[in-house]
Amino acid sequence: MNKYVVRFYKGGNIRYISHLDLMRLFKRAFKRAGIKLQYSLGFNPHPKISFAQPLSLGYTSSSEYMEFETQLAYSTDLIIENLNSLMPEGLGILSCEKLPDNVKSLAARTKAADYEITIPVNSGIEKDVCNLLREYMSQDQIKVIKHQKKSRKSIEIDIKPLIYSISGDFHNNSILIKTKLAAGNVSNLSPEFVLSTFCEFADIQYERAMVTIKRNDIYFTN
Amino acid sequence: MTISKQLDKLLMQVEKPGRYIGGELHTVKKDLSAISTRFGFAFPDTYEIGMSYLGLQIIYHILNSMESVYCERIFAPAEDMENLMKKESLPLFTLETKSPVKDLDILGFTLQYELSFTNVLNMLNLGGIPYRSAERDSSFPFIAAGGPCAFNPEPLADIIDFFMIGDGEDVLPQVCKTHAQWKESAKDKDEFLKSLTKIDGIYVPKFYNPSYYEDGRLKEIKKNFEQAPDRIKKQIVENLNQAEFPEKTIVPLIEPIHDRAVVEIFRGCTRGCRFCQAGMIYRPVRERSKEKIKQIAEKQLKETGHEELSILSLSTSDHSEIESLVKELMSVCKDNNVSLSLPSLRLDSFSFEVLQEIQSYKKTGLTFAPEAGTQRLRDVINKTITDDDIYSGIEKAIELGWTNIKLYFMIGLPTETFEDLDGIVEIAKNITDTNYRITGKRGRFNVTVSVSNFVPKAHTPFQWHPQDTPDTFLEKQLYLKNKLKKIKGVSYSYHETEPSYLEAIFARGDRRLGEVLIKAVTLGCKFDSWREHFKYDLWMQAFQEMGINPNFYVHRERSYDELLPWDIIDSGVTKEFLISENNKAIKGVQSPDCRLYCIGCGINKRVNCAMEGTL
Numbered sequence: 001m002n003k004y005v006v007r008f009y010k011g012g013n014i015r016y017i018s019h020l021d022l023m024r025l026f027k028r029a030f031k032r033a034g035i036k037l038q039y040s041l042g043f044n045p046h047p048k049i050s051f052a053q054p055l056s057l058g059y060t061s062s063s064e065y066m067e068f069e070t071q072l073a074y075s076t077d078l079i080i081e082n083l084n085s086l087m088p089e090g091l092g093i094l095s096c097e098k099l100p101d102n103v104k105s106l107a108a109r110t111k112a113a114d115y116e117i118t119i120p121v122n123s124g125i126e127k128d129v130c131n132l133l134r135e136y137m138s139q140d141q142i143k144v145i146k147h148q149k150k151s152r153k154s155i156e157i158d159i160k161p162l163i164y165s166i167s168g169d170f171h172n173n174s175i176l177i178k179t180k181l182a183a184g185n186v187s188n189l190s191p192e193f194v195l196s197t198f199c200e201f202a203d204i205q206y207e208r209a210m211v212t213i214k215r216n217d218i219y220f221t222n
Numbered sequence: 223m224t225i226s227k228q229l230d231k232l233l234m235q236v237e238k239p240g241r242y243i244g245g246e247l248h249t250v251k252k253d254l255s256a257i258s259t260r261f262g263f264a265f266p267d268t269y270e271i272g273m274s275y276l277g278l279q280i281i282y283h284i285l286n287s288m289e290s291v292y293c294e295r296i297f298a299p300a301e302d303m304e305n306l307m308k309k310e311s312l313p314l315f316t317l318e319t320k321s322p323v324k325d326l327d328i329l330g331f332t333l334q335y336e337l338s339f340t341n342v343l344n345m346l347n348l349g350g351i352p353y354r355s356a357e358r359d360s361s362f363p364f365i366a367a368g369g370p371c372a373f374n375p376e377p378l379a380d381i382i383d384f385f386m387i388g389d390g391e392d393v394l395p396q397v398c399k400t401h402a403q404w405k406e407s408a409k410d411k412d413e414f415l416k417s418l419t420k421i422d423g424i425y426v427p428k429f430y431n432p433s434y435y436e437d438g439r440l441k442e443i444k445k446n447f448e449q450a451p452d453r454i455k456k457q458i459v460e461n462l463n464q465a466e467f468p469e470k471t472i473v474p475l476i477e478p479i480h481d482r483a484v485v486e487i488f489r490g491c492t493r494g495c496r497f498c499q500a501g502m503i504y505r506p507v508r509e510r511s512k513e514k515i516k517q518i519a520e521k522q523l524k525e526t527g528h529e530e531l532s533i534l535s536l537s538t539s540d541h542s543e544i545e546s547l548v549k550e551l552m553s554v555c556k557d558n559n560v561s562l563s564l565p566s567l568r569l570d571s572f573s574f575e576v577l578q579e580i581q582s583y584k585k586t587g588l589t590f591a592p593e594a595g596t597q598r599l600r601d602v603i604n605k606t607i608t609d610d611d612i613y614s615g616i617e618k619a620i621e622l623g624w625t626n627i628k629l630y631f632m633i634g635l636p637t638e639t640f641e642d643l644d645g646i647v648e649i650a651k652n653i654t655d656t657n658y659r660i661t662g663k664r665g666r667f668n669v670t671v672s673v674s675n676f677v678p679k680a681h682t683p684f685q686w687h688p689q690d691t692p693d694t695f696l697e698k699q700l701y702l703k704n705k706l707k708k709i710k711g712v713s714y715s716y717h718e719t720e721p722s723y724l725e726a727i728f729a730r731g732d733r734r735l736g737e738v739l740i741k742a743v744t745l746g747c748k749f750d751s752w753r754e755h756f757k758y759d760l761w762m763q764a765f766q767e768m769g770i771n772p773n774f775y776v777h778r779e780r781s782y783d784e785l786l787p788w789d790i791i792d793s794g795v796t797k798e799f800l801i802s803e804n805n806k807a808i809k810g811v812q813s814p815d816c817r818l819y820c821i822g823c824g825i826n827k828r829v830n831c832a833m834e835g836t837l
Binding site: 012013014016017018020021024025027028029030031032039057058086088089090208209210 | 231232233234235239240242243244245246247473475476477481523524525526527528529558559
């Protein structure tokens, strides 16, 4: 088996395309690069590509992971070079590694992710973000209402245990929050909940369209 | 704030922001300082629809291969985006450089369907450009239009500065060259328009003044610029093998309606269906050779990475090398892990062989277009498919395991009676019976009867006929509904009558409709081809306020000697031919396919008609 993983960034206007669009983009890039992907068997074969975790539309990332299987063996340098020559502005391959055959999928191994949330606030307002975050985290519970797709029910959950670390700063009229959150199949927390609960807790007015969220890394179990 | 900065904020708030970002593979970047003509190719509908249109790819490629020209794209923003743009005073912009459309030299709209006309006006408005040509001074771009609906340009004559009639490949570069020379000369706007009239296919409406009889009919069209042509000869690209065709097509980042590589295999059609405008205005048939098609297909797949390939033309089975072409394309696709999708082929043994192979697992359904329910009416419209063709094709399909059959019909065709509608019911019934006879089962088999409303179009043999009234359409639709619902396994779908009525108004409208259009847009009409946006009441209000009776355009039978608003456009097909075809239609007499022998439509007096008498 020829299994590889690439780390790539997503930024600029490309952040406005969805996860599925990104998938299509990579499939075409492999075709154009002449890298022959392995196809699944069955009536409707599709190429074996998958991502560690989908990135929400609008987010940028400095570190995304995609794994794929090829029909032939390629050098990792060639994969990086060929794919990079075909990436649109805002996308780029940072590194590539060959994976052992028997390793579990990236999605199954994903456990946490780092996010950077930037919240512009009206000028004149100065916030002691460090202190606010300390108070935010000293709550017993941080409750949110989550809508479950499958059961179509709304349930209340405590997200505090899913926030592994959080720190912050204030400059350029913006609140900057860096946080490590649970990610993956077992437990997962969207940074949207941290944004909304923190701003509610700290009484910060914000316009969602002006907030930017960037994923800085994804962590895996071995 | 630049448009890009302003845009960022909006994009987080709209559906499918990928529509507005540009930057797709194979889009072109140019240094604006070296450009004499900034051309905007505007598609008056959303991104996903416009990007599925092959003409855009052809023109984008041709214009951008010219050093002095930069062609950028503009689409109609969806309603959510439009509202935000208005709120934030963000003008309509190009995808490539995010420039306001007002900064362009020429803004060219493609007119693919009448129901997109309001979007043309709405886009001008969003760009801060006045609707009427007469209200635009030299600070505004020239507004141009082309495409099939430009064959009756009159409803937009007060809005568009110049129309390009016919094939675009040659005329667009000529227009841009003329523009560069005019720009250099620093003369006024009219001088450019005057110099354009020397080019075949260019219609500058302001050089022609129509006048009308008291009863509303067109009396005469008087030129006010002597050198303008009496009639505008459509542009014809004579040799498709030599015509430019893009290999590095733009690959959308978000999913368009058709996400695939496409090669046009021929232009025109020899069948001569009397209701079909495309079959008349795209004459003569010009084929692209099999070798050329394959070469383009392979390059396009390589350059784009597309996972699907399709071929495009009217009546695709009529390509002289269709069998070997399809077989060879199938092998190209197999080698590249690409799927081949074919437009509906005539169902002979060859097409079944092909269909078996390309959709061996998923049988997506078969489509037939008898268009009319009886042989008599099919003779009238010159549709050569026979009952035998239909039934033998369907028998074969059922034997091979197809369980979904779709049938297309039109209602409201000239001379139609309820017997013809009964014919539709009978075909559907016979098909379900055939299935029962072959498979012994009634379940899991579906026949979809899809019925559309006939809209008489300019430049066709049926251009003199009235359209059925909405009430008559409804009566016929309900008649079919009641009869078809009694047959197990048949589903029925039909079009709404109001959009068909509006389409009929503009398909044969005259210059006086321009003010109604402006009124309708002011009242809020746009995206008329989208069911959720179509506002019939506002349209009727616009007609009423402007004092124009739409029935004049729709329900009136015109006489052969009436001067028609589109007579100024010379499609290459003579009026004598259209009259003789209509007379034959009334008598129920078919005309042969031009590949049997020439029936004298007139096009071969202009250019060589290569397929004439080749069968």
